Amino acid sequence: MTRLHVQLAAVAALACVALAPLVLSPFSVTLMNYIGIYSLVAIGLALLTGVGGIVSFGQAAFVGIAAYATAWVSALNGQSPWLGLLFGVALTCGVAAILGVVTLRLQGHFLSLSTVAWGLAIGFLFGNVEGLGRFNGISSIPPISVGSFALVSSAQIYYLIWSIVALVLLLGYNLLDSRLGRAMRALRGGNTLVESLGINAFRIKLVTFVIAAFLASLSGWLYAHMSRFISPGPFDASMGIEYLMMTMVGGAGSLLGGVVGAAIVTLLKNSVQDYLPLIAKGASGQLEIVAFSALFILFLQWARQGIVPSIARYLPKTGRERPQPAPPLPRRPQPGPGELLLKVDGAERRFGGLVAVNNVSFEVRSGEIVAVIGPNGAGKSTMFNCLTGALRVNKGEIVFAGRMITRDPQSRIAKAGVARTFQHVKLRPRMSLLENVMLGTYSRTRSGLFAGAFRLNQREEASARHEALMQLERVGLGDKPFELAGNLPLGNQRILEIARALAADPALLVLDEPAAGLRRQEKLRLAELLRSLRADHLTILIVEHDMEFVMSLVDRIVVLDFGSKLCEGVPSAIRSDERVQEAYLGGVA
């Protein structure tokens, strides 16, 4: 399947959508309008939940804010619906930004619960505010007019709705394939991963959250002017859950899944309404919700992935071209050989009464490979986390390239030129090797939201893509750049992490137990790679407990034991040091 095929399919789909009102009955067109309107919310949720991993039960509240805002402007104050659009979008995004700033630092299910909370609170508000018609709602909302042409009938507003949906899909897919989109797709890998790439995770979450709210506000605006009447019902908590259903049915993480999910859920609800009375005579309307919920539960039990990803698996892969040479990305000024690069001075980290790292000092000079070793529980990992900003030291200071980084957050340390790998590999398994490595270039590139959505970033993208390919080739993984990272064996995943770190053009590469879990051949390959990197004057700090791996590789070793520095020296001296032997082997009594 080539790019041309995808484009042909898109054009065919567009043609079908464009011709639909000519063939369908007015009722079906109205149904299509609802699908389009719900799609917008579901696309936003796919971005927020599927891509960003933030499950929101409250999107209906955003739809409601925009709908009430535009109703207030147009029906109650007699202004143009377009002014209502402006006001609705601004108000919704403003509310979302405030809610996001307050709640997006919450973890896991706390965050989702907070969406339940504000979703309910805002939903209750609509029915209780004087001046918004309380539970009677607001009626006689004017239709949208383009020039002097009013979009009154359902076939007229149809084209507005579906052009917006098509545009949103196009911009959305562009965005996902850009620098910011890759950062969004990395969010599910956890904060530590995202921050280690020099990405401010909170900012990316906030942007994603506001984009989802923006799409919901478009939907609310269209809804208000299509149905010409609003009441609190369609914006309450149950609708929020229905939007989530649409997203999950279509396949969270796929924007197209949002449209498919909205279509399936809407049509299903409609047919349940049509056919249920035939099956169960005299059954009240409430059976609908039972049947509907039951279907949803069954769906979640049998196909957690959603429809679009399940089908996409059987489609042939789109062939992609190998990245072409492009102007290189800017490089950071590298320190001269032998210059002092990292200085840890009297670092101490406590966990309650336990002193995990106790008054540890050491230095790393440019061009060296230094290892921090020690038996289990020596404080290696804690030291590592303090260096990369995942933890803060209680006492002492850490200076990197002449700059104090003791109190810096992870992303700032990463931006300053410290790139890291993880003991338990943190890759994005559903992204290609190339995209994983491109994540590393985040701090070397600039383009933002609009450049990404409108494809104004192509020069920079080409450079980043080429840089990523070069790093893949440098570590020996250049033959299959479009393979998914999750398909690699562990040894190659480690090496891929190194390629990603190299793409950040680091001054210091910090490796957390790189040999852990590797087979002998893999270890040898890794050691060879690290030696070749040293030959390129890269400074490397390794935290490791595998003595054999370290001894043959590094220039200097720092030994930790029970949180304190035991000794420091060249490998041969460490090997013959009695204190080290005692720490590792329990003494030669």
Next chain:
Amino acid sequence: MTSDIAAILAIDGIATGAVYALVAIGTVLIFTVTRVIFIPFGDIAAFTALTLAALDAKRFPGTGALVVVLACLATLIEIISLVRNGDARLLPRALLFYLVLPLVVVGIAWFTMRMDPPLAVRLVLALMLITPIAPLLDRIVFRPIADGTVLLLLTVSVALHFALVGLGLLFFGPEGVRTEPLTSFSTEFAGVLISGQTMLIVLAALVFSGLLYLFFDFTLVGKSLRATAVNRTGSRLMGIRPARAGTIAYLLGSLMAGVSGILIAPVNTVFYDSGFLIGLKAFVGAIVGGMTSYPGAAIGAVGVGILESFASFQSSALKDVIVFSLLIPILIWRSLASLHSEEEIEE
């Protein structure tokens, strides 16, 4: 607001809060043992109230039919899963637990009904009818996805709530009920009138949380539940079956929810869909306790009750807005207070 009004509001709030506390404790119980945030507990409480009202009116409650339907479904699913795994010899046992036992319960209720039983017996009948529902739902809905993420379970739980609301209308009808007070006793304390019902509610909350405490600390089953809560795999290695622990947790939880439903029925008019707000507010209380602490959940729930009572005095229309808006600062506080290990979301 005078101090008199404040006192009345406070007592009212404590009574409401005690009801929420019972549900909140059940929520925490289920969450710790199964990781399911069981939103439908509020529905269980409301259904109990509706069941009792039907019994009072000498009608056989819809709960009976609901239990029969669920039991048949659960048995079917259990049989299929047993046969698939080649465990056909466990079939008689499955039939006993998932089919015979619930049917016997419904049968007993049916026969006792004919004899026009006194109030105490009707209370027991209502509780008996309500307790099988949650364990059966667990078998039908949650067991197949027991290994899912907390978020998947939460989503399913919310969907289940909507299904139950629909079933509630089907089996109980749209009328609201208010049962007769369990006691007409009342007393005056420091110039404020306290009804016997209020005292009963608080007393019941105290007694049941006390019993739960004893159960967890002094019985082997209780300890096995706690072990499952702390470490599923570890307790499995010790011979504890997580599925069974889950069933016990659901049974206990529904009992607490049932009691709260009985207690609230004479105070508030209960409709088939009243459960959602009861469940959510109890849940807010449970979150205050970090979803792990029973006393924390109880204190949180009472706090919610008092807050709601004062909020409804200020503005009865906006009381729910106030309660749920205040959840956000609580969540932030809890999130900061609890040490989180980083959780990756699997794909």
